[in-house]
Amino acid sequence: MSKLKSAPTxxxxxxxxxxxxxxxxxxxxxxxxxxxxxRKKVLSAVEALGYTPNFAARAMVAKRAYTIxxxxxxxxxxxxxxxxxxxxxxxxxxxxxxxxxxxxxxxxIEEEQIRTLVARGADGLLLIGHDxxxxxxxxxxxxxxxxxxxWSFVSxxxxxxxxxxxxxxxxELTERVVGLGHTRLGMISGITHGNDRARLRxxxxxxxxxxxxxxxxxxxxxxxxxxxxxxxxAFSGLMSQQRPPSAILCGNDVLAAGALRRAQDMxxxxxxxxxxxxxxxxxxxxxxxxxxxxxxxxxREMGSKAAxxxxxxxxxxxxxxAQRLETHIVEGxxxxxxxxx
Amino acid sequence: MSKLKSAPTxxxxxxxxxxxxxxxxxxxxxxxxxxxxxRKKVLSAVEALGYTPNFAARAMVAKRAYTIxxxxxxxxxxxxxxxxxxxxxxxxxxxxxxxxxxxxxxxxIEEEQIRTLVARGADGLLLIGHDxxxxxxxxxxxxxxxxxxxWSFVSxxxxxxxxxxxxxxxxELTERVVGLGHTRLGMISGITHGNDRARLRxxxxxxxxxxxxxxxxxxxxxxxxxxxxxxxxAFSGLMSQQRPPSAILCGNDVLAAGALRRAQDMxxxxxxxxxxxxxxxxxxxxxxxxxxxxxxxxxREMGSKAAxxxxxxxxxxxxxxAQRLETHIVEGxxxxxxxxx
DNA sequence: TTGTAAGCGTTATCAG
DNA sequence: CTGATAACGCTTACAA
Numbered sequence: 001m002s003k004l005k006s007a008p009t010x011x012x013x014x015x016x017x018x019x020x021x022x023x024x025x026x027x028x029x030x031x032x033x034x035x036x037x038x039r040k041k042v043l044s045a046v047e048a049l050g051y052t053p054n055f056a057a058r059a060m061v062a063k064r065a066y067t068i069x070x071x072x073x074x075x076x077x078x079x080x081x082x083x084x085x086x087x088x089x090x091x092x093x094x095x096x097x098x099x100x101x102x103x104x105x106x107x108x109i110e111e112e113q114i115r116t117l118v119a120r121g122a123d124g125l126l127l128i129g130h131d132x133x134x135x136x137x138x139x140x141x142x143x144x145x146x147x148x149x150x151w152s153f154v155s156x157x158x159x160x161x162x163x164x165x166x167x168x169x170x171x172e173l174t175e176r177v178v179g180l181g182h183t184r185l186g187m188i189s190g191i192t193h194g195n196d197r198a199r200l201r202x203x204x205x206x207x208x209x210x211x212x213x214x215x216x217x218x219x220x221x222x223x224x225x226x227x228x229x230x231x232x233x234a235f236s237g238l239m240s241q242q243r244p245p246s247a248i249l250c251g252n253d254v255l256a257a258g259a260l261r262r263a264q265d266m267x268x269x270x271x272x273x274x275x276x277x278x279x280x281x282x283x284x285x286x287x288x289x290x291x292x293x294x295x296x297x298x299x300r301e302m303g304s305k306a307a308x309x310x311x312x313x314x315x316x317x318x319x320x321x322a323q324r325l326e327t328h329i330v331e332g333x334x335x336x337x338x339x340x341x
Numbered sequence: 342m343s344k345l346k347s348a349p350t351x352x353x354x355x356x357x358x359x360x361x362x363x364x365x366x367x368x369x370x371x372x373x374x375x376x377x378x379x380r381k382k383v384l385s386a387v388e389a390l391g392y393t394p395n396f397a398a399r400a401m402v403a404k405r406a407y408t409i410x411x412x413x414x415x416x417x418x419x420x421x422x423x424x425x426x427x428x429x430x431x432x433x434x435x436x437x438x439x440x441x442x443x444x445x446x447x448x449x450i451e452e453e454q455i456r457t458l459v460a461r462g463a464d465g466l467l468l469i470g471h472d473x474x475x476x477x478x479x480x481x482x483x484x485x486x487x488x489x490x491x492w493s494f495v496s497x498x499x500x501x502x503x504x505x506x507x508x509x510x511x512x513e514l515t516e517r518v519v520g521l522g523h524t525r526l527g528m529i530s531g532i533t534h535g536n537d538r539a540r541l542r543x544x545x546x547x548x549x550x551x552x553x554x555x556x557x558x559x560x561x562x563x564x565x566x567x568x569x570x571x572x573x574x575a576f577s578g579l580m581s582q583q584r585p586p587s588a589i590l591c592g593n594d595v596l597a598a599g600a601l602r603r604a605q606d607m608x609x610x611x612x613x614x615x616x617x618x619x620x621x622x623x624x625x626x627x628x629x630x631x632x633x634x635x636x637x638x639x640x641r642e643m644g645s646k647a648a649x650x651x652x653x654x655x656x657x658x659x660x661x662x663a664q665r666l667e668t669h670i671v672e673g674x675x676x677x678x679x680x681x682x
Numbered sequence: 683t684t685g686t687a688a689g690c691g692t693t694a695t696c697a698g
Numbered sequence: 699c700t701g702a703t704a705a706c707g708c709t710t711a712c713a714a
Contacts, residue, residue: 006404007459007484009691020701025693035699050480052460056406057691059397060706063347075426077624078419085416085443092442097461100441101433102426120438121396142391143348228624257628264630283418283569287598288628289605350707361685366709376683398707401690 008049017045028053059121067097068310069117070126073105073195077226077254078282080128083150086303087126094311096123105225107194111136118145124314126150126306130157131196146313150306152197153324162306162323166197169295169327170204170249171211173277176329177247178212181338182275185209186220186238186245188231188255198223198251201279205249220245224255231258232265239266239274246274246338253278253285256292260334271336281330290333298325349390358386369394406462408438409651412454413469414446414536418567418595419623421469424491427644428467435652437464446566448535452477459486465655467491467647471498472537487654491647493538494665503647503664507538510636510668511545511590512552514618517670518588519553522679523616526550527561527579527586529572529596539564539592542620546590561586565596572599573606580607580615587615587679594619594626597633601675612677622671631674639666 014021019038027034027042034042045051059065068091072080088098099117103110110127114136117125125140125147137158140147153163177185187205190198202221209219220238224230231250235258238245250256256278263270270276270290278285278294285292302325309320355362360379368375368383375383386392400406409432413421429439440458444451451468455477458466466481466488478499481488494504518526528546531539543562550560561579565571572591576599579586591597597619604611611617611631619626619635626633643666650661 010693011691021692022694022702023700026700029693033699038699050483052456054401054691055461056397056400057706058693060395060401060691060708061693063706065397075429076419076422078417078422081416081418081422088416088442097440097457098442099438101429101439115393116438119393119396228628261628261630284625284628287569287602287625289602289630351709352707362708363686363710364684367684370709374683379683395707398690399709401692401707402709404690 007054008051009054010051012049013042013045013051016049017042064314065121065123066095067099067120067122068124068126068307068314069099069101069114069120069122071110071113071117072100072102072128074226075100075102078284079226079252079254079280080151082282083299083303083306086300087307088303090304090307091311094307096307096311105191105195107132114139118143124148124310126310127159128152129196130154130159130161131194131199134158146310146317146319148306148310148313148320150302152200153322154196155322155324157322160309160320160322162302162309162325164297164302164325164327166200167204167207169297170201170279171208172204173279173295173329174205174208174249175212177249177275177277177335178208178214180247180275180336182245182247183214183338184218184243184245184247185214186248187222188234188238188248188250188259189221189223190226190251190255191223201251226252226254228254228258228261231255232262233258235259235262236266239263239268244274247335248274248276250276250278253280253282253292253294256294256334257284257288260288260290260292270334272339275335275338277335278332285330285332292330293332293335294330295327296330297327301325348395349392350395351392353390354383354386354392357390358382400462405464407436408440408461408463409465409467409648409655410440410442410455410458410461410463411467412451412458413441413443415567416441416443419625420567420593420595420621421492423623424640424644424647427641428648429644431645431648432652435648437648437652446532446536448473455480459484465489465651467651468500469493470537471495471500471502472535472540475499487651487658487660489647489651489654489661491643493541494663495537496663496665498663501650501661501663503643503650503666505638505643505666505668507541508545508548510638511542511620512549513545514620514636514670515546515549515590516553518590518616518618518676519549519555521588521616521677523586523588524555524679525559525584525586525588526555527589528563529575529579529589529591529600530562530564531567531592531596532564542592567593567595569595569599569602572596573603574599576600576603577607580604580609585615588676589615589617591617591619594621594623594633594635597635597675598625598629601629601631601633611675613680616676616679618676619673626671626673633671634673634676635671636668637671638668642666
C-alpha cells in the first residue's frame, strides 16, 4: 500500500534513503553535521520524492510559524503595493512567509484581522499607522507578539515605527507652495479619523500656514476617502466658491489625480489657473499631465527595513528602535507660482 | 512553576475546568455533543485563560489548513489587485485565509512558490493563466491539491478555469478598430512566452486581421514587460517607422498609458493622429486623457467566483466546472476613425 | 456523556 | 556521525 495521495514525509525520504528520519532532518537543517555520502543519498531521495517539509509540523515543534502578518488598509490602490512587495521579498529572504489582509480602512475589521493572524500563528505583525484602540496594544502585549508600525514615523508611540514624518513632509511641501506666493489654499485630505497619516499631513499644512504668518482661515479643507472620483468631487467643491484657492494640496496622489482630472474637465489650466500637489509619488503621479509635484516616499526601503526589523524582533525578542526615513519633494509641473492677478 | 510565556494550551484549559482535553476539544468543535454544565465550565476556563487553539497543531491533525494560496505575477500594478481583493473577501467569508505571493512573472519562482504554499498547508491554489511546466500539474495532481486558473478561460485545459476569453475579447476590440478603417496596426504586447493571456490577446488581433481580409503583414508587434515606461518605448519604436501604424493595440492598460503618454510627448494627437487601445479597464484607463478605449474585465466577479469554486473543490473534493465570464468594450476617446489622409 | 490514548510530521536530546 | 525516542498541541476512534 504505497502512499497515494498525501505529500511525502520525512519518513518516506528516510526509508528511501535507508537512513533514519533524524538524519534526513539533519541533512536539511544542519547539513554540516552529516557526512557527505549520506547527505548525497538523502538529497537525491528528497529530490526524487519531491519532498517538502510539512509546515504545520515544523511550526508546532519550533513554536514558530515563520509567518509575519500584515494588515493594510487597502490592496486596491498602489499606495501600499510597492512597499508591501518589498516587505514580502525581504521576508522571503529570511525564510518567512507573509500573510496579508486588508481592513478596508475599517478599525473593527482591522481588529478582527489581527486576531485571526495571531491565531494562525503569525510570529509578528506589521500594522499601518498608529491610530487604534488601546485594547489592541494590550492584546499584543499580553501575547508577546512583536509588532511594528509602518507608513508613519512617530517617535513616542506604543509600537516602534519605521516610516516617515508625514507632518514634516507636508509641512515642507506647503512651505514650497506658500513660497510661490499662494495665499488661498485648499486641502483635499483623507479621512483623518482613525488615520494618523492623514491627520498628520493636514497638521503639517496647518503648521506651515501658521509658520508663514498666513491666516489659518485661508485654508479650506475637505475630507474624503482615497478614490480618484472623490478627489474630483472635492476639487469641484473647493473651486466653486467665491474666492477659490489658488493651490490645492492633496492627501495623496490618487486624490490629486482626481483633482487634476476635474480641473481639466472644468477647463482650468494647471498650474496656471490652479496648482495641485500630491503625496506618495506612486506611478500615477508621473503618468498624469502635468506630472504631479508630490512627496516621494521611499516605499521599497520602508518595506524591506520593516521586514528586517520585524524578523529581528521575532528572533531576538527585542524591541526594535524606530527609524525615520526621509522623504523629498518631487518636482512635477502641477505646481506653479500664484497667479498675481 | 506556572506557564509564563507561552500561550495556554488545551491541556491548561482542561486542567482548569477539571475535564479531559478531549472534552475541551469537543466543546470547541462539536458543542452539541457535550452536556450544558460541562460546556459552561469549559467555556469559562477558555475565557479566563484567553485560550486560542494552536493553529499548527490543528492543521497537522486535520490535514487541512483552511488556507488558500494564490500566486500572482505581480502585486505592483493594479491588474490583479481588484480581483485579488474580491477573492480574499470571499474566502474570508468562508473561513479561509488567503496566502499570496507574487512570482514577478518568472516561471521558476512561481514553481517554488507553489511548493512553498503547498508545504505551508494550502488546501487549494489559485494560479494565473495556463502556461506552466507539466511537472507542476503532475505535482498538484499527485498531491491532490485542488487548483484553479483565473484570468484566462480556456475550455480544454489541465486545470479548470474561471476567467474570460482573452482571444475573443481582443478579437472583438480589433474588429472595432478595423471597422473604423485602420489598416496599419501595431500591437504592444506583453511577453507571450509563458503567458497565455498575452499570447491569446495577440492571437485575437491576428485572427481579426485575417477575418477582415487584411494582410497579416500590416501588423507590427513589439513584446515587452508590463511597465508604463516600456509601453512608451515600444510606442516610439513603432511610430518611428516609415509608415507607422494608425492604431496601436496594447496588451493592457499599463502599456497603453505609456504609449499614450509618449504619443503626447511626441506631439501626436490621440486619436486624430494615432489611436491607442488598452485592456483590463483598470482605474488608470479612466484617468488618462483621452480616456482609454479598453476591454472591461469583471475582476471582482472573477475573484469572488474563483473563491467560491475553490472552496467547493477543497471541501467536496470535486473538480469544479470552468466558467467563462463576459468582457465588453469600454468606450473611451483614445480610439477614433482612421485618418483618411 | 466523558475519558484514554494513538497518532499527525518535525525537531531535539540522548545514546551508541 | 547516526539512530531511537520523546515531545509539540490537537483531534478522534474507541472504551468506559
